[in-house]
Amino acid sequence: MTDTRLENSKIEILLSDARGIYIPQNFAEDMGEAWHLSADDIAHLSDPENEWYWEAWYSVLDNAYFIDGNGRKWTLHHDGDLFAIREDFDLENWE
Numbered sequence: 001m002t003d004t005r006l007e008n009s010k011i012e013i014l015l016s017d018a019r020g021i022y023i024p025q026n027f028a029e030d031m032g033e034a035w036h037l038s039a040d041d042i043a044h045l046s047d048p049e050n051e052w053y054w055e056a057w058y059s060v061l062d063n064a065y066f067i068d069g070n071g072r073k074w075t076l077h078h079d080g081d082l083f084a085i086r087e088d089f090d091l092e093n094w095e
Contacts, residue, residue, distance in 0.1 A: 016081055
């Protein structure tokens with residue numbers, strides 16, 4: 001995810017639900033370091049057959065964050081697609 005992609009946005013799709021059970025794996029491989037994932041979570045998410053895969057994914061959804069170039073914090077929301085949500089976005093009133 002790049003800062004220029006986020007400049008005027010409060011919500012951004014990161015990965016399509018077409019990736020299915022591979023969303024966690026693809027996210028960890030492509031964006032893990034930028035989103036402050038632990039080395040353990042990245043390792044567990046490297047294989048969907050790993051016994052800790054889903055537990056690691058839930059941990060990522062609860063704890064991962066990204067700080068953009070303007071100092072704004074982003075978190076994750078997984079509802080089919082995987083979204084980056086800026087901290088000032090009102091997800092509850094999103095349609």
